[in-house]
Amino acid sequence: MQAPLIKVAEKAGFCFGVKRAVRMAYDAASSCSGPVYTLGPLIHNPQVVERLKGMGIDVCDNYEELPPGATVIIRSHGVPLEVLEFLRSRGVRIIDATCPFVKKAQDIVATLTNSEYHVVIVGDGNHPEVKALLSYGKGRASIFPHVPDGVLKLGVVSQTTQLLEKFIECIKWLIGHREFQEVRIYNTVCQSTAERQKECKRLAQEADLVIVVGGRNSAGAKKLWVVASEEVEAYHIEVAEELNPSWFLGKRVIGITAGASTPEWIISEVVEEVKRITGGKVDGRG
Amino acid sequence: MQAPLIKVAEKAGFCFGVKRAVRMAYDAASSCSGPVYTLGPLIHNPQVVERLKGMGIDVCDNYEELPPGATVIIRSHGVPLEVLEFLRSRGVRIIDATCPFVKKAQDIVATLTNSEYHVVIVGDGNHPEVKALLSYGKGRASIFPHVPDGVLKLGVVSQTTQLLEKFIECIKWLIGHREFQEVRIYNTVCQSTAERQKECKRLAQEADLVIVVGGRNSAGAKKLWVVASEEVEAYHIEVAEELNPSWFLGKRVIGITAGASTPEWIISEVVEEVKRITGGKVDGRG
Incomplete structure (x- = not known):
């Protein structure tokens, strides 16, 4: 044979955002005094998480338990606004390794909802990236397919790791099933x-x-x-x-x-x- | 039986825009001195056009032939920008009976194309409303399904008298067949x-x-x-x-x-x- x-x-x-986050974590391990944590595993890879542990960076699963003076690394998925605000109020030092493409999606959600659009996020509501995106809508965002009644100005974004085909199918469904005056769609599927x-x-x-x-x-x-x-x-x-x-x-x-x-x-x-x-x-x- | x-x-x-245009024409017939024309038939109804003729309002099919000092009524469909500019430069008095909903669609085309979107108009390229809409794109608008290559920021509007279902089907087609960063859809189908x-x-x-x-x-x-x-x-x-x-x-x-x-x-x-x-x-x- x-x-x-x-x-x-x-x-x-590794994609750009993950490389960047891992590099930021390695830098933090060598330069920070005091305890350093990642909020949740830095990336969805247990082997990398083990390596970081060996370098003194532990995983913290509950942000409310971080001691003042600690340094926390926000992973590439980002975190909800209220978590950031809580950490700031507690005097925790923040290293924000949110992927710039995720940050861009967060900014779009914030800008659209500030301009009276309701934003629908096409993604997995249990995924940390989507939970964070949702928080930037400050109550005027929801997870696909949910859209409150009476919404006529609609924004649509995607979880950055969404299948492009699925995103497109979901947009088509929304367009066909919702009355609207205006729809603004941003393709936030990471290139x-x-x-x-x-x-x-x-x-x-x-x-x-x-x-x-x-x-x-x-x-x-x-x-x-x-x-x-x-x-x-x-x-x-x-x-x-x-x-x-x-x-x-x-x-x-x-x-x-x-x-x-x-x-x-x-x-x-x-x-x-x-x-x-x-x-x-x-x-x-x- | x-x-x-x-x-x-x-x-x-009669819809709102047609009622308004006919009223404006009747007003013009009674108040204007000098010749009064409509640019093309005021509405797509020969009987109404006949009535207007009886009131002294003739149809002019070629805007370049309007004499200075004449009054011209722009019908509810609107006219291309360059026609308006020509008429103004000739000292023709303009009564603009463009339907406010059509005007709104024209404004959207102008605003989006000024903001670097390419606008696709879903409608009949031979219809006067669509020809006028197109002119407001100043070269950055086209008739569905044509979109120039490389366009990543797309605007979509509809002829106001389009079938809503057809508009939606065309949007779905665009979303499924064009790569995009951003799509802004305005439902300009008249309520x-x-x-x-x-x-x-x-x-x-x-x-x-x-x-x-x-x-x-x-x-x-x-x-x-x-x-x-x-x-x-x-x-x-x-x-x-x-x-x-x-x-x-x-x-x-x-x-x-x-x-x-x-x-x-x-x-x-x-x-x-x-x-x-x-x-x-x-x-x-x-």
Whole structure:
């Protein structure tokens, strides 16, 4: 049997916002005096969170418990306005690693709701990014598909890691189901998310099997798995140890991609393990 | 055989903008010295145009031929910016009877294109309202579905007499087929047009036959006929003389509606003639 070809997505791994947040955390570890925390895990990747712990940066899950004088790193998803205000009032030092693209979406929600639009956020209401976005609406924002009755001026934004196709479907639904005078739609799907998803789709069309590497809780990784699964057999793993040799039987082209919160070293471990299991060769990067 | 019921739409006939334009023309006929013209027929109704002629208001089809010192009435559809500018430069007195709802759509096109949006107009490129709307975009507007490549900030407006459903379908198409950063949609479908169409649909669902009364060139009347035809047998006539007795055979409920440019007296003539042909009774108005 011929050894399979292993194709690693060019856009696999850390995005701009995650790279920036991780760099800010590393900087904080080396420069801050006093205790440093991230508010929730910095990124949806337990291995990175472990590394930070080793550098003295702990995860704090409840912002109300942060001691005055502590330093807290706001992760790339951002936090609700009221949390920021609470932390400021407590004299906690804030390092804001909110992704600039998420910040832009927050600004749009704030600007539109200040101008009498009601803003609908297309995203997962349980995701921290969406909870934060919602807070910037100060009561004049809601999660898709909910729109209060009587709203005639509507704004629409997306969770930055949303599937572009889903965002578009939701807009179409709103346009078709709501009376309106005016609708302002901002495509806040992060370009790198959209490109990563597009590349994943192409990869899945070329491959017999796709491995998506990413934290179990990573929305982005889950969505990559959805995109890949629509085309071909696909698995979502967190680390190389989860690879099951039986998946690779008879496969000739194996695609590997990773979410925006998956560090390079974990992707490399997966690629090496796939090479070891299959005897395959890496095409492209790697 | 039982005499049929004749249901006349409550919203049949002159809309706000047409009433206003006709009133302005009548006022001009009695108050202006010197020749008075309308630029094109004042409304899409030859009978009204005839009446105005009797009052000394002629139709001028070519604005370049208007003599200085003349008075010209701009009809409810509005005119392209360059025509207004030409008339002003020639010292022609202008009575602007552009419908305020059309004016609002013109203002939206101007404001959006001044703010670097490209505006797509959903409407009939040959209709005078749409030609005028387009002119306010000063080169940064186009007729649906055309959008220049590379446009990422998009505005969308509608011809005021557009079918709301069609406007919505066109928006959905744009959203699904164009990459964008931002889309600003203004529902410029005139409320009275939308209500008239909704009522026409209800009427067509209740009736065995619908008669739409309106000028042959009236876009609004044609669209009412489309709406009615989707539900039931329907005819578009201009005057009572066109009614064909064979249409009414075996019909128990007859609906009558009329476009926004159809004067009350023509609707009354049609209702009377339907009563005469069928022996039916009028339900509701009339």
